[in-house]
Amino acid sequence: MLAPSPVIKHTAKKALKPRFLQSVAACSVLIFGFFVAELIGTLVSIFADVLGYLLVSAVLIIFAIAPLFLGVLNYFMRLIWEQNDSVLIIFKYFSSKKLYMRAIKFTLMLCLKLVTVSVIFFLPYFIIWLLSNQKLYELLGLSLPVWTSNLWALNSFVVFISLLLVCFYMIRYYLSVFIFVANDEIDVAEALNMSQIISRRTGGDFTGLLLSFAPWILLSLFVAPLIFTLPYFMASYCVHCRFAITAYNLDVDQFNSEFTPSFSTDEI
Secondary structure (H helix, E strand, C coil), X not given: CCCCHHHHHHHHHHHHHHHHHHHHHHHHHHHHHHHHHHHHHHHHHHHHHHHHHHHHHHHHHHHHHHHHHHHXXXXXXXXHXXXXXXXXXXXXXXXXXXXXXHXXXXXXXXXXXXXXHHHHXXXXXXXXXHHCCXXXXXXXXXXXXXXXXXXXXXXXXXXXHHHHHHHXXXXXXXXXXXXXXXXXXXXXXXXXXXXXXXXXXXXXXXXXXXXXXXXXXXXXXXCCCHHHHHHHHHHHHHHXXXXXXXXXXXXXXXHHHHHCCCCCHHHC
């Protein structure tokens, strides 16, 4: 059993306290980078509409913001391990081609899983949207049926359910980011696989931790408070992941000691 959310939060606060300003600085760089990417995407949309905005934003997030995020997470992970690092460590994944390419590979694989599962779970939404689209009936030379007006209300419900299903599925990969950052030699696929295995017993605890942050998340919607709440989120995530992996390793050791046969040379 993992430590409850209050213990995780208390541990995170204790680790943050002596280096809170440095932690704020690290998160501020990440937030500023995200807004720069958003600004560039918005400017592109003036000339290339929504498609240009989505394309440019996706490229910037994958190839710039994601490696920066992993560097920031690495800073908080080492902070929890009581390492007195410079804030510049957040640029770790830009420091060498090998690290950068690993970060990109990890990001692309995680995004691929997210896109794949989103397409599957949002398929009912697209079907309902197609059935209620006037252009489809114009193409077939038919008038728009009256009953299609009810489909718009149904689609709102379908979107909500689909979003919940996507979140429920992707929660199995929540540990993969921490595992990837904690081990520079681990294979990307192995990090994702280990996350699936461990999260089977810790996913519920992580969901509870997220729900306990609900007031802070609502406060962060005003953007400015995010500079101060994001360090708290990141530190708490790292503490939870450390507890989760430690608990898993202890369970594995206990299982091996109970069920793995051992022999003494004195018996041979």
